[in-house]
Amino acid sequence: MNSAPLSFEVHNALKASDGVERARACKITLKGSQGENHEILTPMFMPVGTQGSVKAVTPHELHASLGAQIILGNTYHLYLRPGHKRVERFGGIAKFMSWKGPILTDSGGFQVFSLAGLNKIDDDGVTFQSHIDGSKHRFTPELSMEIQAALGSDIVMAFDQCPPYPADEETVRGAMRRTFAWAKRGLAFPLKPHQARFGIIQGGLYEHLRRESAEQMTTLPYDGFAIGGLSIGETPELMQKMAYFTAPLLPRDKPRYLMGVGRPEDLVEGVRAGIDIFDCVMPTRNARNGQLFTSHGKVNIKNAKYADDPAPLDPECPCETCTQYTRAYLRHIFVAGEILSARLNTIHNLTFYIRLMKAMREAILENRFDDWAKTFYIKFNSFKP
Secondary structure, eight states, rough: OOSSSEEEEEEEEOOOOOEEEEEEEEEEEEEOOOOOOOOESSSSEOOOOOSSSTTOOOHIIIIIOOOOOOEEEEHHHHHHTTOOHHHHHOOOOOHHHTSSSSSEEOOOOHHTTTSSEEEEEEESOEEEEEEEOOOOOEOOOOHHHHHHHHOOOOOEEOOOOOOOOOOOHHHHHHHHHHHHHHHHHHHEEEEEEEEEEEEEOTTTTTTHHHHHHHHHHHHHHEEEEEESSSSSOOOOHHHHHHHHHHHHGOEEEEEEOOOOOOOOHHHHHHHHOOOOOOESSSSHHHHHHTTTEEEEEEEEEGGGGGGTTOOOOOOTOOOOHHHHHHHHHHHHHHTTOOHHHHHHHHHHHHHHHHHHHHHHHHHHHOOOOOHHHHHHHHTTTSOOO
């Protein structure tokens, strides 16, 4: 019997013009905390539930209606409130929020390092001030593991240093060096038996540093690997180039995760590069701001042109928002500031993202990904909002 917390199968992988295996359809199996198995089909997108809540939708809706397979929780925010020890007393974050599927928790590194002017970094860890009340805290690789163990997530991310953008080579190399040292320290901290671990590749926009980071990190016994330090201010073209460079440096027989990405186009290019897992706040945040993603492009529902529009938001979408409401109504409740607007917009955007990933998986399994991608771009860029 396999006692590993994560198993991985490649169902199909397509070779790109450079002869390297790229786009792939896989299956991740996670052993749940109660001995149950969670199967995740990739490529897939994780809705972001920063504080144990994907904004504007319930966990039941996420699973039963939208088809989310796994969600992301944030170590830094859950540590500050309600506190990881409190969550552990309630049986872990999934039980606390009544989510029936698996959860990945990030390490807290990105949030801690993004507190410019509020943190102090050394080789042992990071001292920072809370963005909530200014209180002082210190994160180390061991504390990050302790918090994630208490949260009981199914995938635990190594504590890493995310360098700023732009940053010179010396700064990026220092962050990469710390990330590797901290990854080794984190491995020494015991987790719960069901928890899988992912290491994080750093290196900024320097290809030789990305290669060095991947060579170092993949010597460690992690269950999967993530590409970190992207989508933090660089252009989409640079981000995609670096993902395309880094993905084949990672083991074929383990999941690959591109952190914090992104736009629908970024997901398509990430999958083309050979990435399996994505997360981003974009579908939920943009939904609350009135930007909706459809099969024919982006719709800014606040625009006056929709005030008398009787059409559904996206005729090709099966979600409640598109099958039950008109663009005119969606514009009205957004302009009026109704809470329902955030809910309906979020339901649609998450449905769009999850269906997009399923469509890519199907295209990979049927060996037609490039043709599918061409059609996607033609349709997605055909609409003028």
